[in-house]
Amino acid sequence: MSKLLLTVNDTPYDLDVPESRTLAQVLRYDLGLTGTKIGCEEAECGACTVLVDGTPVDSCLYPAFKAQGARITTIEGLARNGELHPLQKAFIEHGAVQCGFCTPGLIMTAKALLDRNPNPTEHDIKVALKDTLCRCTGYVSVIRAIQSAARELRGEEPLPWPGVPTVPPLKAVGRPVPPQEVVDKVTGRAKFADDYAFPGMLIGRTLRAAYPHARIKRIDTSKARALPGVCAVLTHQDVPGQNRHGLIYADWPVLCDDKVRYMGDAVAIVAAEDADIAARALELIEVDYEPLPVVTDPEYAHSPDAPLVHEEWETGNLLKHIKVRHGDVEQGFAESDVIIEREYRTPTVEHAFMEPECSIAVPAGYDDEHPKLTIYVGSQIPYEDRRQTAAALGVPEDQIRVRGTLIGGGFGGKEDIAGQIHAAMLAQATGRPVKILYTRQESLLFHPKRHATIIRIKTGAKRDGTLMAVQATLYGDAGAYASLSDKVMTRATTHATGPYVVPHAKIDCYAMYTNNPPSGAFRGFGVTQSAFAVEQNMDLVAEALGMDPVEFRRKNAQRVGATTATGQLLRESVGLLETIDRVERDMRGSDPTFRWGWREGTKAYGWGVACAYKNTGLGGGAPDRATAEVEVFPNSTAEVRISSADMGQGLSVVLAQVTAEELGLPVERVHVLLSDTDLTPDGGPTTASRQTFMSGNAARHAAITMRQALAAAAAERLGVSPEVIRFEDGRLHHNGSAVEIGEVVTWMHEQGQEAKVRYVYDAPKTQPLGTGGDMHFAFSYATQAALVEVDLETGAVKVLKIIAANDVGRAINPRMLEGQVEGGIVMAMGNCLTEEYIVENGVPWSVLFSRYKIPSIKHTPEVVSHFVEEQVSSGPFGAKGVGEITSINTMPAIANAIYHATGVRVYRVPVDQDALLRALKAGATEVHTTWHDVK
Amino acid sequence: MSLWNHYYTPATVEEALALLRTYQGRARVIAGGTDLLLDIKQGHLPRPDALVDITRIPGMGDLRQEDDTVYLGAGVTHAQIVDSPVLAARATCLVESCGVVGGPQVRNVGTIGGNVAHALPAGDGTTSLIALDATADVVLNGVRQWLPLSELFVGPGESRLDQTRDLLIGFRFRLCGSHEGSAFKRIMRPQGVALPILGCAIWVRLDESGQRYEDARICIGPVAKVPARAEAVEQALRGQAVDAEAVELAVSVARQTLHPRTSKYRATAEYRQEMIEVLLRRVLPLATQRARTGEAIPEGVGME
Numbered sequence A: 001m002s003k004l005l006l007t008v009n010d011t012p013y014d015l016d017v018p019e020s021r022t023l024a025q026v027l028r029y030d031l032g033l034t035g036t037k038i039g040c041e042e043a044e045c046g047a048c049t050v051l052v053d054g055t056p057v058d059s060c061l062y063p064a065f066k067a068q069g070a071r072i073t074t075i076e077g078l079a080r081n082g083e084l085h086p087l088q089k090a091f092i093e094h095g096a097v098q099c100g101f102c103t104p105g106l107i108m109t110a111k112a113l114l115d116r117n118p119n120p121t122e123h124d125i126k127v128a129l130k131d132t133l134c135r136c137t138g139y140v141s142v143i144r145a146i147q148s149a150a151r152e153l154r155g156e157e158p159l160p161w162p163g164v165p166t167v168p169p170l171k172a173v174g175r176p177v178p179p180q181e182v183v184d185k186v187t188g189r190a191k192f193a194d195d196y197a198f199p200g201m202l203i204g205r206t207l208r209a210a211y212p213h214a215r216i217k218r219i220d221t222s223k224a225r226a227l228p229g230v231c232a233v234l235t236h237q238d239v240p241g242q243n244r245h246g247l248i249y250a251d252w253p254v255l256c257d258d259k260v261r262y263m264g265d266a267v268a269i270v271a272a273e274d275a276d277i278a279a280r281a282l283e284l285i286e287v288d289y290e291p292l293p294v295v296t297d298p299e300y301a302h303s304p305d306a307p308l309v310h311e312e313w314e315t316g317n318l319l320k321h322i323k324v325r326h327g328d329v330e331q332g333f334a335e336s337d338v339i340i341e342r343e344y345r346t347p348t349v350e351h352a353f354m355e356p357e358c359s360i361a362v363p364a365g366y367d368d369e370h371p372k373l374t375i376y377v378g379s380q381i382p383y384e385d386r387r388q389t390a391a392a393l394g395v396p397e398d399q400i401r402v403r404g405t406l407i408g409g410g411f412g413g414k415e416d417i418a419g420q421i422h423a424a425m426l427a428q429a430t431g432r433p434v435k436i437l438y439t440r441q442e443s444l445l446f447h448p449k450r451h452a453t454i455i456r457i458k459t460g461a462k463r464d465g466t467l468m469a470v471q472a473t474l475y476g477d478a479g480a481y482a483s484l485s486d487k488v489m490t491r492a493t494t495h496a497t498g499p500y501v502v503p504h505a506k507i508d509c510y511a512m513y514t515n516n517p518p519s520g521a522f523r524g525f526g527v528t529q530s531a532f533a534v535e536q537n538m539d540l541v542a543e544a545l546g547m548d549p550v551e552f553r554r555k556n557a558q559r560v561g562a563t564t565a566t567g568q569l570l571r572e573s574v575g576l577l578e579t580i581d582r583v584e585r586d587m588r589g590s591d592p593t594f595r596w597g598w599r600e601g602t603k604a605y606g607w608g609v610a611c612a613y614k615n616t617g618l619g620g621g622a623p624d625r626a627t628a629e630v631e632v633f634p635n636s637t638a639e640v641r642i643s644s645a646d647m648g649q650g651l652s653v654v655l656a657q658v659t660a661e662e663l664g665l666p667v668e669r670v671h672v673l674l675s676d677t678d679l680t681p682d683g684g685p686t687t688a689s690r691q692t693f694m695s696g697n698a699a700r701h702a703a704i705t706m707r708q709a710l711a712a713a714a715a716e717r718l719g720v721s722p723e724v725i726r727f728e729d730g731r732l733h734h735n736g737s738a739v740e741i742g743e744v745v746t747w748m749h750e751q752g753q754e755a756k757v758r759y760v761y762d763a764p765k766t767q768p769l770g771t772g773g774d775m776h777f778a779f780s781y782a783t784q785a786a787l788v789e790v791d792l793e794t795g796a797v798k799v800l801k802i803i804a805a806n807d808v809g810r811a812i813n814p815r816m817l818e819g820q821v822e823g824g825i826v827m828a829m830g831n832c833l834t835e836e837y838i839v840e841n842g843v844p845w846s847v848l849f850s851r852y853k854i855p856s857i858k859h860t861p862e863v864v865s866h867f868v869e870e871q872v873s874s875g876p877f878g879a880k881g882v883g884e885i886t887s888i889n890t891m892p893a894i895a896n897a898i899y900h901a902t903g904v905r906v907y908r909v910p911v912d913q914d915a916l917l918r919a920l921k922a923g924a925t926e927v928h929t930t931w932h933d934v935k
Numbered sequence B: 001m002s003l004w005n006h007y008y009t010p011a012t013v014e015e016a017l018a019l020l021r022t023y024q025g026r027a028r029v030i031a032g033g034t035d036l037l038l039d040i041k042q043g044h045l046p047r048p049d050a051l052v053d054i055t056r057i058p059g060m061g062d063l064r065q066e067d068d069t070v071y072l073g074a075g076v077t078h079a080q081i082v083d084s085p086v087l088a089a090r091a092t093c094l095v096e097s098c099g100v101v102g103g104p105q106v107r108n109v110g111t112i113g114g115n116v117a118h119a120l121p122a123g124d125g126t127t128s129l130i131a132l133d134a135t136a137d138v139v140l141n142g143v144r145q146w147l148p149l150s151e152l153f154v155g156p157g158e159s160r161l162d163q164t165r166d167l168l169i170g171f172r173f174r175l176c177g178s179h180e181g182s183a184f185k186r187i188m189r190p191q192g193v194a195l196p197i198l199g200c201a202i203w204v205r206l207d208e209s210g211q212r213y214e215d216a217r218i219c220i221g222p223v224a225k226v227p228a229r230a231e232a233v234e235q236a237l238r239g240q241a242v243d244a245e246a247v248e249l250a251v252s253v254a255r256q257t258l259h260p261r262t263s264k265y266r267a268t269a270e271y272r273q274e275m276i277e278v279l280l281r282r283v284l285p286l287a288t289q290r291a292r293t294g295e296a297i298p299e300g301v302g303m304e
């Protein structure tokens, strides 16, 4: 312990702390200033940015004693006397805050910029924020927010949010209402799981496998247990209930017993007084392994001589064979004049949500607030966490409470169990609260990712441009455990014809177990991968036919009355044609000189177009249900309660808007409570773009039922008929007079009635794949055009502009929707240009953030966004899914653009400038490798 | 786990050396820590017991012009270099190379001394210091001395400095005068580790008329195991007329004499070979133009 003098946000501190502290640790753990976030501890992400004597630094790798005597400014020091700083206001106004985990870092970096440069250009902003990452927003809104704040600081009018044209808004629905947590997120008050601490809390750590595939011969924890400060060391023998968990198939050991099947497998867990002791304890655990042969290639996994990942699985390494059969492909190809067959590959991709996983468990009866075993976690499916934890602990579900914290990004990567069960086991074993926070490196190693795929696809069309047949074979790398592979690869399969009318289709998909990290849900849910293949084949066929690629798509586009390849008749809400029209108008308008590709000096330019569709909701016959509770209070406010996750996509504000609309309340009077298994009913999983539709419908119907009850109570008291009562501005209006909604609540209470309604919403029934009929209750549609620049000397690819049109049924909150579009596009650009999670013979190489590059602000292109609102009658105010459709077609649009620019087609992503250049030099027209192959 | 136990901020060089001596190999010099702490974290280096922070030693942060030369303390940050008008005008390549290191947060703490001491074959700041023919003020095994910078390097990531014993104090080099100019550019890939595929710094001096190359210093890396000059290319340029042919001559000599290797997940040898030519065609004319006009505005700072 040594003396550390710091002035933090103008308050002097005289601290006694170990010299080994980083500045971030002092701020977060010694001073409780948890607004400063830790995303990587590698100086890569900038989430930890604070100002040291006015200069931005990454506090995660900044020794605290380096700052001896310095003045530190953190996000908590920005707002003065309750007045937000112009940057904080502008981030809210421009929708530059989604999950909010990156927000403190972005704002602090921007503050340092504006302190030095009051009038920054877009280029200056990109330079300043280059290493301050955001996974949600795509940075477009961030740039605008900083420009707006700069104006306000210079004494000019701040910029208003520019808006996107929509159908006329209602009172609450259709308006850019800010989410309720947004002020907390810009001030650093927002609490994510690691921001919670409880007295006596221990630190939990996980011992991971030493081999990608090995038999466990012996585990000896005695030395670790003997280490002073270690409170528990647990192995598979200590799992009280079922030692297998999983969302669909229970195949994933809580703690490995017989074998380890990938490098992220958990073998033992420890709880200790501090992180240092926990880390040393892990080193003291002895495990003897017998290494086994490793299987890493999904095609090889299918061969009879491949080693088995799960010996007990009846179909060997084949997790699932998924089939689509529609018409007669032989006949389809026989009638085709042009047939194109190609193979495409997409890599394993990491979610890289900015907040690494964290779970805290507090044992039952620890204090008054925790009569039950309670788990604090930022999870996409709290009820699933509860179910799986209860099964592993062997206790009834209602003995566990899962309290959802804010989520620093999920994108599908926070659906599976991470540390929830382990924290609960350790809390039970020690009788003390236990926090398990993964480092970025552990997060990269452990959690399920986007499936790597191999897609062979054959497309046939007639000379007049009519699509006749699609035949495809897909291999999906499911990795070591099933996770959601079954559903993800099903989606890849059913969407493998693209959003087109295809009379004949035969598609086979094999989801294969391997010793790679598991694959699971990831925004786009398999459709991202198949769209990469489908939409490039579409361009190839168009070219072979001598047809314009837009015209070819328009001719075959799904429309009302068409039937999908799974036999579903589309009866309404098919906005594809309009998305094509809008994008085409922006891309080439009536310009007679429009060209798809051209060259200027050493640069080549090209446009590319791609379409997409994506189901809303689980579908495929799975019962899809969400339950919401709405309560109105005597002070004329309301609360909606539902266990659904807001990971930054804006669900809470959407629910507030829908409820406010139905109750005629100003939206700021509706509070939303999410994700607490004791207080909020089950909204189902936050996946499959289902929550606006499902939770939105549940909240809406609960609100309607509530409104009817209020109307009935008022009608009786006032002696009027309920039909004449109108709900508006927080009042019930009737025959020229009005009464506050809260007053009616009091009347209900007086009658012994609760002003509370619970509504169970069941989605329209769907049919399983292969039975025909409605496999899904709605589809969202999209078209995108990408403009790229290729440097002909280096092969480097830059995306200059994306024009996107998304048919989402109804834009309930246009500002949040715009954020989904921009964020989805930039995330997909990463998939296409920068990201690949590399595994070498079962051993992940991409276990550092510095080895896995997600797009930074310098990649941000110009984005032009259009909303198409083809309402779906069963959706809340016509809305359907939003979260995924925005990111599906970016990748093929860019690939098609690269082809138009250079004449070289990329069959694999991420695009490798090295290979692209070599192809250009050699006069080749295809690239089938990535940087992964540079060895 | 803690990456170190004790943290010292000595006030003099002697104090720093004494601390290192006391710890007998278990203490290590730290400047910005942007390389060091990651190296320790990733197990490339053993965990030191103590860190000796040299950035508060007076003089370590000095950036001062001394007539036609400049003195840079080893603790000068990349940000300080980027902000220096003198260097922008008269050591432009150094500003361009330090301007592309990391992002602002890293440039605000990472130092030129750390960049050199880390001894990568293509540390961006180092590449330009070599082209500027810098000398280094060092204490090696207790002996303080000035060495040509290029004599400091032994192998990839390895220098003659024992960082548990020795110190880098500063650098000195001549600023560009009339008819002299410099430039730096690099080629990156957007995937994987942020190490340059290739970096290239060039300094040239033209004759009085501005028509002929009198001298040139070129550092292209990574080609060899240590940062090194492309001497054959330099030699070929001396006496050549300033024109497109000179550039093509440089390219053809480079093709014959420089043989970069393939490095895993970064670049194929073939691509690197190609990029040597691209960089020569981009950087040589830029440095030449600066020498001719006497005007230089750094390019690409913060974005490449």
Ligand SMILES: Cc1cc2nc3c(=O)[nH]c(=O)nc-3n(C[C@H](O)[C@H](O)[C@H](O)COP(=O)(O)OP(=O)(O)OC[C@H]3O[C@@H](n4cnc5c(N)ncnc54)[C@H](O)[C@@H]3O)c2cc1C
Pocket (backbone or CB within 6 Å): A042, A043, A044, B028, B029, B030, B031, B032, B033, B034, B035, B036, B037, B054, B074, B075, B100, B101, B102, B103, B106, B109, B110, B111, B112, B113, B114, B115, B116, B117, B118, B122, B123, B124, B125, B161, B163, B166, B167, B168, B169, B194
């Ligand atoms: C996100 C990120 C991006 C980066 N990008 C780049 C890049 O684009 N290009 C690039 O070249 N580098 C890059 N780096 C590496 C690094 O920032 C630079 O090399 C920096 O200049 C190192 O300086 P430092 O002061 O931080 O060194 P430190 O980490 O403090 O030290 C590095 C090594 O030098 C020794 N050392 C430091 N100073 C002295 C001294 N005075 N005497 C003796 N030994 C000393 C240390 O013991 C250590 O071994 C990046 C780093 C990060 C984290």
Ligand code: FES
Pocket (backbone or CB within 6 Å): A037, A038, A039, A040, A041, A042, A043, A044, A045, A046, A047, A048, A049, A058, A059, A060, A061
């Ligand atoms: S840069 Fe510090 S946490 Fe990522």
Ligand code: FES
Pocket (backbone or CB within 6 Å): A096, A097, A098, A099, A100, A101, A102, A103, A133, A134, A135, A136, A137, A354, A408, A409, A648
């Ligand atoms: S809002 Fe930036 S990471 Fe989520």
